[in-house]
Amino acid sequence: MNSPERTQGGGWFALLREQWQVAPAKPDFRFVLVSVGPWFKTSEVAELFPILHEDADLLAINKPAGLVCHPTKGDVYSSLISRVRLHLGDAVSAHLVNRLDRETSGVILIAKSPVADAALKKLFAQRQVEKEYLAIAHGHFVPDTACCEAPLGKDEQAIISIKDCVRPDGSVAKTEFAVERRFTRAEGDFTLLRVRPHSGRKHQIRIHLQHLGHPLVGDKLYGGDERLYLDFVLRQMTAEQRTRLILPCQALHATRLRFTWRARDWEFRADPEPWFTDFVAGKPSTPDWAEKYL
Numbered sequence: 001m002n003s004p005e006r007t008q009g010g011g012w013f014a015l016l017r018e019q020w021q022v023a024p025a026k027p028d029f030r031f032v033l034v035s036v037g038p039w040f041k042t043s044e045v046a047e048l049f050p051i052l053h054e055d056a057d058l059l060a061i062n063k064p065a066g067l068v069c070h071p072t073k074g075d076v077y078s079s080l081i082s083r084v085r086l087h088l089g090d091a092v093s094a095h096l097v098n099r100l101d102r103e104t105s106g107v108i109l110i111a112k113s114p115v116a117d118a119a120l121k122k123l124f125a126q127r128q129v130e131k132e133y134l135a136i137a138h139g140h141f142v143p144d145t146a147c148c149e150a151p152l153g154k155d156e157q158a159i160i161s162i163k164d165c166v167r168p169d170g171s172v173a174k175t176e177f178a179v180e181r182r183f184t185r186a187e188g189d190f191t192l193l194r195v196r197p198h199s200g201r202k203h204q205i206r207i208h209l210q211h212l213g214h215p216l217v218g219d220k221l222y223g224g225d226e227r228l229y230l231d232f233v234l235r236q237m238t239a240e241q242r243t244r245l246i247l248p249c250q251a252l253h254a255t256r257l258r259f260t261w262r263a264r265d266w267e268f269r270a271d272p273e274p275w276f277t278d279f280v281a282g283k284p285s286t287p288d289w290a291e292k293y294l
Contacts, residue, residue: 106254136251218247
């Protein structure tokens with residue numbers, strides 16, 4: 001097997017196991033000077049996203065937390081695909097190969113042609129893409145490794161229509177968890193996990209962690225109180241609610257994608273954002289994040 005094409009955006013993996021260590025590298029931040037309409041008083045330079053790799057057919061980026069993938073009614077910076085189109089320009093088509101929840105950060109692939117898009121999506125559909133996440137969960141995982149194969153389906157009792165749950169008649173789902181670090185802070189006990197989903201169900205990692213009794217830190221939907229999600233959507237979260245969440249976004253980061261395509265092995269790695277790594281490192285966490293993420 002050929003050595004994989006590996007691209008990554010930093011050296012935080014050195015905190016993890018030996019097999020994860022990579023040489024530090026400065027992320028390639030791209031900027032664009034644009035005039036985006038009357039809702040801006042002046043033209044401004046905006047940071048679009050960290051770029052992990054780009055060639056004629058493929059763009060790999062490290063999606064920031066708090067950014068939706070699909071277009072919204074907001075400005076041209078309010079969705080990932082809108083930012084991608086600003087970066088690529090009108091002459092290049094942009095196709096989201098994979099997607100992440102709004103609050104999940106990490107590796108996203110953008111195909112620059114329908115042919116590349118179809119080929120890469122086929123790999124995901126056939127489960128030929130190895131996916132790896134980092135997650136911070138409440139509590140200390142007792143085993144060093146765990147595997148959850150609880151089936152998932154719609155939560156018909158939830159007040160939130162998009163919420164799913166573990167149910168016997170649900171779709172097959174499998175997630176592997178490995179403890180990277182157990183730690184304790186003033187806010188409680190936590191575990192940094194390496195997560196490998198073997199299926200791609202909606203909210204799979206989040207639901208399986210809840211099912212195991214270790215919900216994600218900052219999860220507004222599966223953390224035990226659905227009202228947090230409602231108040232977030234309605235932009236009426238209180239200081240007390242933000243303190244309960246601890247972190248600004250759910251602590252889930254898509255850290256690695258690996259696959260074989262066009263007779264080559266590809267691997268893309270991305271470091272989590274500072275709020276994630278600072279929490280693991282024991283640095284103070286402040287709930288004063290409403291302006292950025294609401």
